[in-house]
Structures are given as structure tokens and as C-alpha cells.
Amino acid sequence: MFLTQNFLDNLLNRGPEIYESIGMNNSLKQTSGSGIFEFTGIEVVEQFLFGGVTSVTDEARKEMLAQVGKKFSSL
Template identity: 70%
Template sequence: MNHLIVYAHPHEGSFNHAILDAAVRGLKESGHEVHVRDLYKLGFNPVLSAEDTAQMREGNVPADIKTEQEYLKNADVITFIYPIWWTGLPAILKGYVDRTFSYGFAYQYNAEGGIDKLFSGKKGILINTYGTPGDVYESIGMNASLKQTSDGGIFEFCGIEVIEHFLFGGVTTVASDADRKNMLAQVEEKYKSL
């Protein structure tokens, strides 16, 4: 299977990077093809401009968007790995979605007024970290909200079937080294099992 991992964290030594390593290791041990798009290393421009939309309406997709869309098109499984900042996606990842999950590529409206989900048949995994203890986010409904906006509002809206959404809370505040090792083991095992 062809796996695309879209990774959004600016620090090489972050726990998110350890998660990325665990995912890649699990996939490679199972013989899968893996492509990692590290948005910060790529210097991906997250700003959807008027020029971008004008070009796309004319059928001329800007080169940087076209490159990413090729990875998305060829992927059987798409993973997003990112920290939760201000209860959402980092700006660079939100901009990636804005620019690459475009109308006519990821979704479109049909003659009956419904939505054609152009990524149907693809699977998706989301992996998030945040500093707030996990039980706090769970008790106030934030975990459910994160799943609704990311799983439903992005992946499922385009037809991607979400097969797992890891929400790792308290990573920088209350989680112990043993807790973090357990989180990494969960990630690696999930990818080995695909």
C-alpha cells in the first residue's frame, strides 16, 4: 500500500517527530511504501492566494499544489501528524488543506446538489498531541470536537474513511516517559497492523 504522511511540526526533536518515526518504522517493517511530506522542511506556503484560485479556475494548478496533489492522488492511506494549537491545526497544515484539498480535486458538488467525494476509497489516520491533560479535553467535549472538525469536516467530507484518530493529551505536562513510550508503541503497532 502507498502511505502518505503529512507532518506538521517545526521542531526536529519534538514528540511529534518521534511519532512520525514510529509510524514510518511500523509501515516499513510491514513492507509498505511511505512518502513523508514534512511541511516545515518543505517550506510549504500555506496561504491560498487570489492568484492560486484564479489559476485553478482556468485549469492551471500552481506547481507546488500540483506536486502535493500527486502525492494525495497516489496514496491509499493518508496520515496527518500534528500538534493541537489553539484547539486546531497548525496554520501550515490548515493552509495545506486549503490549497491542496481543492474543489474539483478532493470534492465537488453534483447536479443533484449533493457532494461528490473524490477521495472515496482512501483511508485516513490522524495523530494529535496536546499539552492539556487528555481527561480534561475528554470531559469538556474537546476530543469529540476535534474529531468532528478533522475527521468529519476534512477527511470524511472528501470521502476518506478515518480508521484511527489518536488524541494524545498531556504530552508536555503530565505524561511520563513511560506514558510517551506507550503512545509511540500504540502508533507503531497500528501501522504494523495495516
């Protein structure tokens, strides 16, 4: 059986606002989402971009995990 759907998690070192301001969020979605997975026939169901993972509080990291869990639960 081949993989036909995928969730992508991009863990970024800096805060998300920095990546958004320079267009990096869109670039990541284009290169890894559309450029790699969709090109090979794998649908990207969701692509999460989490910034500051190494520098945020434990509560913030738990919220990031909750977002992923919520998406999986909705399938």
C-alpha cells in the same frame, strides 16, 4: 495516486481527562476527522488523541508511540 485513508494524531497539551470532560475529544474527531477528511473522501482509519504530551514521562510518550505502532502493525 490519491490518498484514500489516513491516521490522525492530535497532540494535546493538557491531560486527556480534561478534554474528555468538556467534549473536546468529540469536537476534534468531528472537525478534523469527519469534517475535513471524510468530507473530502478520505477514510479516517484511526484518530489518536494524546494529552499531556509535553508534561508526561518518557515512558508515557513511548506508550503513545507504541499505540500508533500497534495500529499500523495490525493493518
